[in-house]
Amino acid sequence: MPPTRSRAVGIVLLPALLLLLAAPGSVLGQATRPAPLLLPQPGGGEVSVVADQMQQVGGATNLLIATGNVEIVRGMTRLLADRVELNRDTGEAVAQGKVVFYDGEDRLVGERIDYNLRTGTGVVYNGSAFSAPYYRLGAQRMDRVGESVYELKDASFTTCEDDNPPPWSFRFGSGTADLNDIVWGRDVSFLVGKVPLLPWFPFFAAAIRRERQSGFLYPSFGVSSQKGFFARVPYYWAIDDSQDLTVSLDTYANRGFGTTLEYRYIMSANARGQFNGFGVDEAFRDGDLRAAGTYRHSWQISPSLSFKVDANAVSDDRVLREYADRLSDRAQQRAETNVFVSKRWDTWNLVGNFFWYQDLTTPRPVELQRVPDIRLQGLRQPVPGLPGFLYETEASATYFIRDVGADGARADVHPRLFYPIPVFGFFTVTPFVGGRATYYDKRVVGERSTNVGGFLVEETENDRHVRVQAEGGVELETRLSRVWTVDGTWGLAALQHTIEPRVQWLEIRGLDQKANPVFDRTIDDIGKKSQLAYSIVQRLNAKTVSGPDAEPVRWEAARLTVTQIYNMLPDADEPLRDLGAELIVSPNQYFGLRGLGVWNLYGLGMRTATADIFANYRDLFRVSAGARFNEIGSPFNTVQGAVVTRLGSHMNVRASTEYDVLNGTKVENRVGVDFHFQCWSILLEYIDRHKNEDEFRFSVNLLGVGQTGTRFGTGAVLR
Numbered sequence: 159m160p161p162t163r164s165r166a167v168g169i170v171l172l173p174a175l176l177l178l179l180a181a182p183g184s185v186l187g188q189a190t191r192p193a194p195l196l197l198p199q200p201g202g203g204e205v206s207v208v209a210d211q212m213q214q215v216g217g218a219t220n221l222l223i224a225t226g227n228v229e230i231v232r233g234m235t236r237l238l239a240d241r242v243e244l245n246r247d248t249g250e251a252v253a254q255g256k257v258v259f260y261d262g263e264d265r266l267v268g269e270r271i272d273y274n275l276r277t278g279t280g281v282v283y284n285g286s287a288f289s290a291p292y293y294r295l296g297a298q299r300m301d302r303v304g305e306s307v308y309e310l311k312d313a314s315f316t317t318c319e320d321d322n323p324p325p326w327s328f329r330f331g332s333g334t335a336d337l338n339d340i341v342w343g344r345d346v347s348f349l350v351g352k353v354p355l356l357p358w359f360p361f362f363a364a365a366i367r368r369e370r371q372s373g374f375l376y377p378s379f380g381v382s383s384q385k386g387f388f389a390r391v392p393y394y395w396a397i398d399d400s401q402d403l404t405v406s407l408d409t410y411a412n413r414g415f416g417t418t419l420e421y422r423y424i425m426s427a428n429a430r431g432q433f434n435g436f437g438v439d440e441a442f443r444d445g446d447l448r449a450a451g452t453y454r455h456s457w458q459i460s461p462s463l464s465f466k467v468d469a470n471a472v473s474d475d476r477v478l479r480e481y482a483d484r485l486s487d488r489a490q491q492r493a494e495t496n497v498f499v500s501k502r503w504d505t506w507n508l509v510g511n512f513f514w515y516q517d518l519t520t521p522r523p524v525e526l527q528r529v530p531d532i533r534l535q536g537l538r539q540p541v542p543g544l545p546g547f548l549y550e551t552e553a554s555a556t557y558f559i560r561d562v563g564a565d566g567a568r569a570d571v572h573p574r575l576f577y578p579i580p581v582f583g584f585f586t587v588t589p590f591v592g593g594r595a596t597y598y599d600k601r602v603v604g605e606r607s608t609n610v611g612g613f614l615v616e617e618t619e620n621d622r623h624v625r626v627q628a629e630g631g632v633e634l635e636t637r638l639s640r641v642w643t644v645d646g647t648w649g650l651a652a653l654q655h656t657i658e659p660r661v662q663w664l665e666i667r668g669l670d671q672k673a674n675p676v677f678d679r680t681i682d683d684i685g686k687k688s689q690l691a692y693s694i695v696q697r698l699n700a701k702t703v704s705g706p707d708a709e710p711v712r713w714e715a716a717r718l719t720v721t722q723i724y725n726m727l728p729d730a731d732e733p734l735r736d737l738g739a740e741l742i743v744s745p746n747q748y749f750g751l752r753g754l755g756v757w758n759l760y761g762l763g764m765r766t767a768t769a770d771i772f773a774n775y776r777d778l779f780r781v782s783a784g785a786r787f788n789e790i791g792s793p794f795n796t797v798q799g800a801v802v803t804r805l806g807s808h809m810n811v812r813a814s815t816e817y818d819v820l821n822g823t824k825v826e827n828r829v830g831v832d833f834h835f836q837c838w839s840i841l842l843e844y845i846d847r848h849k850n851e852d853e854f855r856f857s858v859n860l861l862g863v864g865q866t867g868t869r870f871g872t873g874a875v876l877r
Contacts, residue, residue, distance in 0.1 A: 212225075222243075234522070267286050462502045468497075767786070
């Protein structure tokens with residue numbers, strides 16, 4: 159039977175209606191999310207509840223059940239879960255299923271979270287907390303008792319990203335965590351993996367350092383053949399945003415008690431400083447009070463005016479040799495204090511200096527102090543009103559102090575006038591004239607041998623006088639260069655070779671040039687001169703091939719300098735002074751060397767020489783070696799070397815040595831191995847020093863927690 163008209167219409171409209179209901183974005187087919195529910199809180203504020211579905215259950219409990227992507231926001235806290243049961247009368251909420259609780263910047267997850275929206279208290283069951291930047295807490299129960307503050311039961315603490323188990327962790331029966339400050343616990347064990355390396359100790363605390371936090375740092379312990387058993391307990395005090403202080407209490411079983419200080423401060427963007435001090439009361443030895451300290455301060459008052467302090471002081475000559483760690487500190491020959499005030503103009507520099515030092519190589523009072531030392535330097539510049547003429551000036555005023563030998567005041571002025579004459583563009587001839595006036599308030603009347611040490615010193619008497627000198631001469635210099643295009647070989651576009659010869663003829667004559675105190679040979683021991691000084695500098699400059707969007711790199715790949723002076727005075731027995739040479743080679747960022755030598759041409763041979771070479775390749779290895787030789791003054795001859803290499807992604811090996819060739823003895827040997835991982839590292843180091851002093855160090859660094867370590871010194875005791 160054919161369908162009726164009404165049935166035909168229904169058959170046609172039914173598919174269209176079904177298509178409309180199923181179409182994306184259709185009004186009837188879209189799942190609507192209820193509007194946020196706002197719950198006012200006693201005392202002000204409100205709680206926002208959002209979920210896919212919310213069902214109100216009537217009765218005395220006034221229960222609200224929210225399911226599907228539930229989000230509850232209360233102030234700085236946010237609770238996410240699959241299902242939340244909320245008692246609107248009491249504010250108590252029970253969250254289950256993919257529960258995440260954001261407590262400010264911290265994130266907590268757990269199997270279940272009970273949270274009171276009115277009081278802000280709650281409980282996280284079988285929870286974990288993640289606090290920036292890398293702190294991780296876990297506990298069977300975490301009771302929120304305040305803003306970011308939790309009471310913990312059966313808890314663990316680590317900074318490792320790896321789980322099940324982490325490389326290291328502290329586990330404790332109970333404790334407290336302030337996620338903005340510190341975590342501490344009782345009945346603690348320290349685990350490496352699953353192994354309890356330290357099965358039990360009573361107390362544990364660690365600062366959660368989003369910013370600087372005051373508190374005790376990890377102590378260090380050890381034993382030394384010279385100092386016996388020792389312990390160091392450091393405390394860090396974050397005084398405020400611009401200063402901090404670290405104080406360490408030291409105990410030495412064979413020496414006594416000591417203190418180490420490190421104070422740092424920033425006064426402004428242009429002024430900052432640091433003080434480091436060490437003191438020890440050797441009550442168990444001979445009762446001496448010994449100390450060493452350094453102070454650094456820098457103040458850039460204006461772009462052209464600065465004030466700097468670099469102070470070093472010691473109580474005795476040997477305190478650094480016995481207590482310092484680094485070889486550079488143990489080998490210091492002087493403890494110097496410099497206070498500088500500098501003023502700079504375009505062509506003038508003025509420097510005021512307070513210089514005081516202690517000679518650590520001899521008990522004799524040989525120090526020559528400069529209090530003050532004021533120097534003015536005028537760079538070579540045009541003479542106003544005289545086209546083509548240039549002038550430069552050096553001036554100084556110094557007061558010298560010392561216990562034994564000549565002291566007193568000296569003022570010196572040294573102006574010079576130049577007239578450069580280019581010769582056909584090939585070279586420049588510069589005649590010059592100048593003068594020097596030097597004021598002294600003492601005159602040398604003889605020499606004597608000291609009672610202690612038997613060294614010669616000058617004897618002086620008061621006599622104010624001025625030494626006057628006139629000088630003149632000619633300078634000749636030129637510059638030759640040639641460029642080679644290398645078309646990308648070794649990544650280079652071009653090389654430039656330059657040759658810069660220079661010759662100076664100098665004549666000096668003067669009045670009252672004898673019997674003056676010798677404070678500084680470059681000024682006081684000039685005398686009559688007639689000499690030729692000549693030098694030649696050769697440079698090899700390199701330029702890289704430039705990329706499409708990069709400028710080429712230019713640098714000095716090599717430089718060789720040779721200098722010498724010829725004394726033209728008729729009574730000169732050895733007219734040729736020592737020949738000096740310096741070689742610097744820096745072909746790329748992976749390799750370089752530098753050598754400096756002074757050679758005597760009258761049978762004495764090499765007088766002084768230094769040589770240094772280095773090589774490195776990315777972060778795989780770094781090697782350096784050097785030698786020092788000197789026969790002038792206090793002779794020495796040493797060689798040194800150092801190497802650091804990476805063995806795998808978690809291990810570095812380093813070694814260094816310095817050997818005294820002159821005496822045939824070692825100065826210091828060091829060998830160290832570093833193991834470093836994401837959240838921990840271990841340092842093993844052995845140090846073998848002169849006179850059978852040796853030391854073994856073992857230290858553990860835990861990321862975000864601090865350092866713990868021991869030192870074992872064997873020395874002659876166990877040899």
